[in-house]
Amino acid sequence: MRNSFLHSTFNVGKTNPDAKLGYAGSKRGRDGEELKSEHDLPSSIVIQLSAAKSGDDDTDTTNADDDENAFPPIDVPIDTSTTQLEALVNNLLNGDDEDEKKKTQTTPYAFYLSRVSPSGEAVEDIEIATSLMDAIKRANILAAQSSSGASPISTEAVIKITYQPLAVFRVRPVTRCTDTMPGHTDAVLFVSFSGNGKNLASGGGDTTVRFWDVNTCLPKHTCPGHRNHILCLAWSPDATKLASADKNGVVIIWDPTTGKMIGSPIKAHSKWITSIAWEPMHRNKLCERLVTSSKDNLVKIWNVRTQRVIATMSGHSDSVECCKWGGEGLIYTGSRDRTIKVWGAEGPNNGDVGKLVKTLTGHGHRVNALALSCDYVCRTGPFDHTGTAPADVDAAFAKAKERYEEVKSQGPERLVSGSDDFTLFYWHPRESKKPIKRLTGHQQAVCSISFSPDARHFASASFDKKIKVWDGRNGNFVATLTGHVGAVYQVAWSSDSRYLVTASKDSTAKLWQVSDYKKAKETLPGHADEVYALDWSPNGSAVATGSKDRTIKIWKH
Numbered sequence: 001m002r003n004s005f006l007h008s009t010f011n012v013g014k015t016n017p018d019a020k021l022g023y024a025g026s027k028r029g030r031d032g033e034e035l036k037s038e039h040d041l042p043s044s045i046v047i048q049l050s051a052a053k054s055g056d057d058d059t060d061t062t063n064a065d066d067d068e069n070a071f072p073p074i075d076v077p078i079d080t081s082t083t084q085l086e087a088l089v090n091n092l093l094n095g096d097d098e099d100e101k102k103k104t105q106t107t108p109y110a111f112y113l114s115r116v117s118p119s120g121e122a123v124e125d126i127e128i129a130t131s132l133m134d135a136i137k138r139a140n141i142l143a144a145q146s147s148s149g150a151s152p153i154s155t156e157a158v159i160k161i162t163y164q165p166l167a168v169f170r171v172r173p174v175t176r177c178t179d180t181m182p183g184h185t186d187a188v189l190f191v192s193f194s195g196n197g198k199n200l201a202s203g204g205g206d207t208t209v210r211f212w213d214v215n216t217c218l219p220k221h222t223c224p225g226h227r228n229h230i231l232c233l234a235w236s237p238d239a240t241k242l243a244s245a246d247k248n249g250v251v252i253i254w255d256p257t258t259g260k261m262i263g264s265p266i267k268a269h270s271k272w273i274t275s276i277a278w279e280p281m282h283r284n285k286l287c288e289r290l291v292t293s294s295k296d297n298l299v300k301i302w303n304v305r306t307q308r309v310i311a312t313m314s315g316h317s318d319s320v321e322c323c324k325w326g327g328e329g330l331i332y333t334g335s336r337d338r339t340i341k342v343w344g345a346e347g348p349n350n351g352d353v354g355k356l357v358k359t360l361t362g363h364g365h366r367v368n369a370l371a372l373s374c375d376y377v378c379r380t381g382p383f384d385h386t387g388t389a390p391a392d393v394d395a396a397f398a399k400a401k402e403r404y405e406e407v408k409s410q411g412p413e414r415l416v417s418g419s420d421d422f423t424l425f426y427w428h429p430r431e432s433k434k435p436i437k438r439l440t441g442h443q444q445a446v447c448s449i450s451f452s453p454d455a456r457h458f459a460s461a462s463f464d465k466k467i468k469v470w471d472g473r474n475g476n477f478v479a480t481l482t483g484h485v486g487a488v489y490q491v492a493w494s495s496d497s498r499y500l501v502t503a504s505k506d507s508t509a510k511l512w513q514v515s516d517y518k519k520a521k522e523t524l525p526g527h528a529d530e531v532y533a534l535d536w537s538p539n540g541s542a543v544a545t546g547s548k549d550r551t552i553k554i555w556k557h
Helices: 002-009 082-094 100-104 132-145 375-380 393-408
Strands: 044-051 074-077 109-116 122-127 159-165 176-181 188-193 199-204 209-213 219-223 230-235 242-246 250-254 273-278 289-294 299-303 308-313 320-325 330-335 340-344 356-360 367-372 415-419 424-427 437-439 446-451 457-462 467-471 477-481 488-493 499-504 509-513 522-524 531-536 543-547 552-556
Touching: 044 082, 044 132, 074 082, 082 109, 082 159, 109 132, 122 132, 188 230, 188 543, 199 230, 199 242, 199 531, 199 543, 209 242, 209 250, 230 273, 242 273, 250 273, 289 320, 299 330, 320 367, 330 367, 367 375, 375 393, 375 446, 415 446, 415 457, 446 488, 457 488, 457 499, 467 499, 488 531, 499 531
Parallel strands: 044 159, 188 531, 273 320, 367 446
Antiparallel strands: 044 074, 109 122, 109 159, 176 552, 188 199, 199 209, 209 219, 230 242, 242 250, 273 289, 289 299, 299 308, 320 330, 330 340, 340 356, 367 415, 415 424, 424 437, 446 457, 457 467, 467 477, 488 499, 499 509, 509 522, 531 543, 543 552
């Protein structure tokens, strides 16, 4: 089966003598290099496939010359699509297997063009999003225009391609509104699914927190307690607690089963709270610590069981707009003072908790948003896409640790910051105070950033009505998504990282497919006013949107 498939579809180990290898009339780029136009490319090329190597180097995924497991060179049409490459790799890996079940199973893959400098050193690779032809053209444009030092891809040489497995499960794209959930009497400012995907929480201007049954879309609990607008919600990674914070600086911890407060309201800050983040479960099995940031310039770490502050961090000189609790024992905060600060969250001595580790500078205006490459796994803790709960706390802790270690093996923790200066910065914060890359292109303030669950991409949303998608491994620009006619407030990814959904001032949400960024796959109309809140269930079953029109809508396939 394997040999017949390969010889009928591709020429293994052979070159095509009839392929057009000349490039008459091609344009010239940097240093007089020839750039191949679409009409100058040959009809076939020779590629060599090898598995991407995981590790701390997230720009050089592999060198096929050094990989004993690289497949022999294969002659393929230059317009070979990613779907065809996926079929080829599955056949190469499973074609000779005697297990018939493995032969019929198809594993999805991502593919990358390996690039080198003129001296032969590896440089950032290029994702093959649609076809080999498009990727080669894009790589050669970048080689001519950028200062990365990469050589153009030569179609006369063997082209090295690496492949990396994607999520085996598939989330179905949301296409229609299945439920409209009234109840709030003011704008809905925040919606959030629990890590196991079984509960939805909402909060907004009417000062109530509401819990909803995801299966029936009926209200479970309406929870009074706040006395001002609820600005943020955050589920604990074990899905047993919800934290809410308001404009008066008050934090309340809720039990989603009963809808009752756990303890009393905590007067955490003197001004409104801008962000909440829980400590990841793989660092603390009891899920009893969280961090808050506020417009009073302070950041605080809390023990929710004792309701006592563990540390107060006072290094910022202006309002702290956002906070993240990373997977490696560090807390990140972004501020109106244009800086990002990195704080210690644990250590052998209590004095190490809340200690300033470093300050990251570079933005010319306030920092509005932060995103970490490990955000998704830290949020969902022990729960995979099935939402199945481990047997006990120890088993959940072990599962959360296992899931984080899998993400960690793919490279160092990466941080992206977005600002009112229209730019984003891409950081390896544990390793350096200097940004790896400055990302430009937005024409107004960046207000939301989100990494895909597999950390291969991140998306930024802006008041300029556009969404930009970037390569999560190196910060390279991938695509601009246009279609909204108002500011884009939020972006959220499907758990299989194949889709993203966006929420806008134009009263719509839009669905986008990663493999085709040319236009929105679906427009999700129905709200009567601006869409402020957005989340995609970790189990992939539904998207929730919350609006100024005081309703929540559930979207499914």
